[in-house]
Amino acid sequence: MGETYVHGYHRRENERLEDQAGTLVELLHSDTVYPDGSLVLEVGCGVGAQTVTLARRSPNARFVSVDVSADSVAEARRSATEAGLTNVGFQAADVFALPFTTASFDHVFVCFVLEHVSGPAEALASLDRLLKPGGTITVIEGDHGSAYFHPDSAAAHAAIRSQIALQLEAGGNALIGRQLYPLMIDAGFDVVRVNPRMVYVDSSRPDLVDGFTRKTFTAMIEGVRDSAIAAGLIEPERFDAGVHDLFRTTESDGVFCYTFFKGVGEKMHT
C-alpha cells in the first residue's frame, strides 16, 4: 500500500486486534453471510481477526484472504488452521496491485483497511473491477471522530486528535467511517446502503468496558503515544492526561460511545 500502518505490527497490537474482533463480532459481522459456493475476496485480512469469523459463518463459501504484510498473512494462516477452517486460502498482495482477473469474485469484503490507504476511492474502484456483475462489496470502517464520552475531557479529545493527525500524515483517514456512502457511490457501486454500528458502553456492560473502551479504543490511542509526541502533534503531559481521562470513562459512572460504519454496495453493471 506504500503507507506505514499507523498502529504498527507488534505482538501487543495483534492482541489488541484479537480483543477487538472478539468483542465486536456480533455487532459488525452477524449479518454477513455468503451463499454456498460463492467465491469471496477478503482484502486486508491482517492477522485473520475477521477471517475466522467470516469463514465460520459461511462454511460453504470459499474465501481468498490477502494482506500486504507477509508476516500477517502467515499469522492469519496459523489462526485459520488452528480454527480448523478448510475454506480459506491466503496470500500476500497489495490492494492496489491485486493479482486477480477482472470479474473473478462473487463478493468482496474489506474491514479496517480503507482508513489506512491514500486513495480509498481508487482502491474501491479496483475492487469493483474484480467483482462479477450482481456481486456485492461489504466495507466496514471506524471513525475516531465519533468518539465521545462522560466525563467529557478536552485532553482526551486532544489525544484522539493527535492519533487522527498521525494517521493523516501516514496517508490514511481516521474519519473515514462517515464518508463510506459518498466513497462507495464515487467508486461506481450502483446501490449502496450504509448502516452505523454504534458501540455504547456504560458500567452495566462490563464486557464492553473492558473489551472495547479499555482494550480496544484506549489501547489504540495509547499505542501511538511515542509517534504522536515525536511528530510534535501533542505534548507528553497532555497526551497522558487524555489517556488517563479515557480510562476514567471506564469507572462506574462513566460512558463511552464510538461508531463503526458498515456499507454494502451492489455492482449491477458489467
Add this chain to the structure above:
Amino acid sequence: MGETYVHGYHRRENERLEDQAGTLVELLHSDTVYPDGSLVLEVGCGVGAQTVTLARRSPNARFVSVDVSADSVAEARRSATEAGLTNVGFQAADVFALPFTTASFDHVFVCFVLEHVSGPAEALASLDRLLKPGGTITVIEGDHGSAYFHPDSAAAHAAIRSQIALQLEAGGNALIGRQLYPLMIDAGFDVVRVNPRMVYVDSSRPDLVDGFTRKTFTAMIEGVRDSAIAAGLIEPERFDAGVHDLFRTTESDGVFCYTFFKGVGEKMHT
C-alpha cells in the same frame, strides 16, 4: 422549571418540534407500549408532539400529560382532541412541584425535558417517588455533542458549541444524552438500561435529509442565532458559516450523524 426554554415558544419552533416528532417516531418510540389499564405520567409534554404517538400506541392505558407552559398544554390538548384521543388528560405543572401523591403512577415518560432543567438528578428522584414499586421510567434525551458530519466543518462545530453554551447558561445541558445512565442510577432506579438511537443520514435517505438534518437539527441551531450572538458566544460571520456548512451536509455527497439516548429504569424499592 425556573429556566428559560432555550428554543423559545414561537410558532416556527412548534412546527420544528412536530417535524422532529414525525421523522423520529419509529426510531424513538416504537418500543414504548404500556399495558392495558396502566396510569402513565408524561412530564414535559410540550405541544403534544410525543403525546399523540404515545397515547395511540397504548390505547388502553391512561395518560396524564403535564407541561410547565399553560400555552403549550392548551396546544397539546387541541392536538389530542384533533387526533380523537380520549385516554389523555392534560394539566399545567412544574416538574419540580408536581401536584400528585407518592406512588400514584404505574409508569413515567420524560422526553426532551431533562436537557432543559438544572438539577436533572433531583427531577428524576422526584419522579421516582411518584412511581409505584415495580413501575418504570422512560427517559429520552438528545446529545448535541454527538453530531458529526461530512464534509466536516470547524465553523459548524463552533455554531453547535454556541448552542451548547447557551443552553448551559440557561441552566440546561445539551450533552445530557450520554449521561443518562449515571443520572438514572444516581436518582435511585434499581435497574437501568440505556440504548442509543442513532440517526444516520445520507442522500439515500431523503426523508431524513429533509426531516432531520435540515428541519430538525440545523433549524434548531439556526433558532439560537440571535441569542448566541447577543450572549457573545460566537461572531455572526462564524455562526452563519457554520449553519451554511450544516446545510452543506444535505447535498448528495453529505452525511449527518446524531444520537438520541433512551433509558428505561425500573423501581424495585418502595
